[in-house]
Amino acid sequence: MLESLGLNREEQGLYEELVSRPPVCAAELADRSTALAKLVELDLVTLVSTDPPKYVVLPPDTALDVLARRRERELADARRKMVELTVRFHGSTTRREPADLVEVLHGDQEIAQTMSRLLLGARHEVCGWDAPPYRDDPNQVNQLEIDQLKRGVSFRVIYDRRGSVDRPGRLAALIQGIADGEQARVGDVPMKLIVTDAPMAFVPFDVHATHHETALLVHDPVMVEGLAALFELYWRKAVPLATYDPQPPATDRPTTAERDLLALLMSGFTDNEMAVHLGWSERTVRKHIDGMRHRLGADTRFEAGYQAVLRGWLGHRG
Incomplete structure (x- = not known):
């Protein structure tokens, strides 16, 4: 199961054994030094300077996760190299x-x-x-x-x-x-x-x-x-695409309906398209736009959009 993280069968067997045991004296593992060295290299096991010195397993949820992330980075690097070679x-x-x-x-x-x-x-x-x-x-x-x-x-x-x-x-x-x-x-x-x-x-x-x-x-x-x-x-x-500032001044925040409507309106959608997207009728769309114009003190939709930008309701990106 752990081959993908760089462990062979012997190393995995030793690791599983150590996970279930208390700290082990170095002398007890003398005949398995090669596998043990690999576990130490991968930061799965560490030698503690006690008397006598003992090997301690690091928490598997942390140690294996770090190892898995390292493998993911190596795989991503390998994929990028593959793409580079393919381009060449x-x-x-x-x-x-x-x-x-x-x-x-x-x-x-x-x-x-x-x-x-x-x-x-x-x-x-x-x-x-x-x-x-x-x-x-x-x-x-x-x-x-x-x-x-x-x-x-x-x-x-x-x-x-x-x-x-x-x-x-x-x-x-x-x-x-x-x-x-x-x-x-x-x-x-x-x-x-x-x-x-x-x-x-x-x-x-x-x-x-x-x-x-x-x-x-x-x-x-x-x-x-x-x-x-x-x-x-x-x-x-x-x-x-018009987006809205999620944190305008507390005393002048647009409602959720106003924010979504403004984002669509400023992106060039027609009343019918906005109605379909929001699940409203065209009459409801126009009612909300009129209410928003009144709140912003605007006579036209263009002026409403301009006022919304000035108040920080909208931010244009891209």
Whole structure:
């Protein structure tokens, strides 16, 4: 069971034995010195300077967790090295056949593994269009993105206004992503797209499919540059996703309904789209907007948005 943490069968057997025993004198373990040395090296067991000296097992919940995290870091480093070597392989001037420039992916598992490889391979930036279909729940946190953000990799994402942002519960997930460091905008995008500075790019094979069974991983630097330029065109046209300050002055805090409504309103949603997203009727949407305008002392929706920004209710990011 502990082979994945670097222990062979003998070392694991000794460790399990020591876990169940009180501190053991060094002399008792003389015939198992090799396995014991490995446990000491991995900080699972330590020698205490008593009289006589004894070996003590460190708390397994702490020691094994540290060891597991170390292995995870080593695995992540190995994956990044794999991506680096893959980029070198596909960037070699001696391999210019079409099959080496575009990799065809088949099935959920291969697509999922490649998506992880793509994100791990980014050095400085990941750009993308977020649009259906989705393999997983789009409202769930992408832990790999959070890990990369912590490493200093920037993420710029355009969320499809009708296929992505208008899903129930999606707004809260997007706001959390922005809080984690993502730059987010809202617009109309034709398909799912991911471009990294590896350079590599991911595109679906059939942009109209309801479930992606086949996709393309582009290695050709010229094609990736073209897709990156296309992303920039859409980025300039997209609207920054409006978010709200969770801690405005206590005497002037927007209600939960006002915060959610403002975020959608400032991101360019129509009354009908806001109604669908919030589960309201269009009449209720207009009623809340009118009430908010009155509270902000604004005659128009534009002025209401301007006043909301001045009061710290909203913050534009990305």
